[in-house]
Amino acid sequence: MKAIPTSMLSNPIHLLSLGFGSGLSPKAPGTMGTVAALPLWCALQLLSPATYIVVVAACFGLGVYLCGETARALGVHDHGGIVWDEFVGLWVALFLTPFEPFWVLLGFALFRLFDIWKPWPIRVLDAKVHGGLGIMVDDLLAGFYAFVVLQLLYLIP
Numbered sequence: 199m200k201a202i203p204t205s206m207l208s209n210p211i212h213l214l215s216l217g218f219g220s221g222l223s224p225k226a227p228g229t230m231g232t233v234a235a236l237p238l239w240c241a242l243q244l245l246s247p248a249t250y251i252v253v254v255a256a257c258f259g260l261g262v263y264l265c266g267e268t269a270r271a272l273g274v275h276d277h278g279g280i281v282w283d284e285f286v287g288l289w290v291a292l293f294l295t296p297f298e299p300f301w302v303l304l305g306f307a308l309f310r311l312f313d314i315w316k317p318w319p320i321r322v323l324d325a326k327v328h329g330g331l332g333i334m335v336d337d338l339l340a341g342f343y344a345f346v347v348l349q350l351l352y353l354i355p
Contacts (some may be wrong), residue, residue, distance in 0.1 A: 200272060202279045214282055215261070215268040221251060221279035229310060231281025235288045236302070243297055254289045258334060261286050267331025276324075276333045283337035287313060289339030296350060306352070308344035313337055 207219055208210040220234035221227045243290055261282045269278050291309040295301050303326075316324055316336060324336040 199278050200274055201275070204274065206271070208250060208269075210266050211264055212271065215264040215280050216282060217281035217285060221281035227278045227281060228284055231284040232288050232310060234281070235285035236306075238285065239289055239292055240297075246320065247294065254286060254293070257282075257289070258286050258338060261334045262330035264330070265333040269330070269333060280333060283334045285335030286315070286334065287341035287344075291339060291344035291348065292346055294307060296352070301348070304318065305348045308347050309341055312340035312343040316340070317343070321337060 201218065202222055203218075204222065207216065207222075213219070216222060217231040217234045220230045223230035239334065242253065245253060252314070264282050265276075265280050269277060270276050270277075288309050292305045293304065295305050313336070320336045320339045323339065324332065326332075327335055
């Protein structure tokens with residue numbers, strides 16, 4: 199994987215797409231990006247569900263632009279250091295999740311599992327959709343899969 203110069207963090211576009219620097223981690227940048235998304239998720243908990251959805255949708259749209267620009271600057275489609283998609287994917291996964299360590303950790307683990315495993319149609323979209331949308335859409339679906347599983351587990355008494 200091509201190394202990312204830390205100087206890219208001085209550009210606000212790259213700062214966000216690289217997860218405030220969490221994507222520069224030499225080991226598991228996607229996981230580090232997901233960890234970095236947790237404090238912002240805590241802040242999202244203060245919002246109503248409707249506002250949460252609007253904010254996350256806006257962050258998805260912004261991410262299409264941010265991730266596309268950083269991928270172009272790096273010359274690599276979906277470089278592992280681009281982690282804004284992990285931020286948004288985790289926020290989708292944890293939507294309506296109780297603010298309790300067990301459920302948050304389970305949602306985190308489920309999101310990472312689906313993001314790495316890429317079950318159908320995530321793998322297909324990841325291969326066929328390019329640019330910022332391609333970077334964002336697989337994590338959006340991984341987050342949605344994790345959300346569904348998490349909600350179903352929560353409903354089990």
